[in-house]
Amino acid sequence: EAGVVQSPRYKIIEKKQPVAFWCNPISGHNTLYWYLQNLGQGPELLIRYENEEAVDDSQLPKDRFSAERLKGVDSTLKIQPAELGDSAVYLCASSQQNTGELFFGEGSRLTVL
């Protein structure tokens, strides 16, 4: 069974540029998460989807961040414009409904110069 797939693995951009991350969850997993992990910290939830509906986006900085999961499968997280403080690892995870265990992708490491 394929795991959670994320791309790109690494991205370096200059500040004020846009960037997008893509995630393909495990087949059959209805719930998809985007987490942010700063250096030396644990992952922090940005947004959670149940199928195509964003059910928890309270931690998403909506002035510059956006996300979508149009058909309830793949998801895209966008930052526009990027700031220096956005440098971090963006983790995507998925789970079957009503389970506690999340399966994480390898993450997308963003460096903003």
Add this chain to the structure above:
Amino acid sequence: DQQVKQNSPSLSVQEGRISILNCDYTNSMFDYFLWYKKYPAEGPTFLISISSIKDKNEDGRFTVFLNKSAKHLSLHIVPSQPGDSAVYFCAARPSGNTGKLIFGQGTTLQVKP
């Protein structure tokens, strides 16, 4: 406000000895706790979990203990192996919210041969 805390950033143990990783939480409304393991350049992977109605769960070399009165859980690894060297994250799930996990800052374990 850090609801899940791992106060030890790092831990070093000798191969074959016991590793004990600690985690404290402040919210009594967590109903499920998990430990994740993370190798460099990889996403976190699920290790072991425990429901709030239990005080111990064991899986091979890994045992998680939960002390609800102290709001404290710990992960014991016996015997420790060099391959266990990784960052360990404690995570907690709020009651009634089956999706969201709140993570601690992580503890880096080094097992020396």
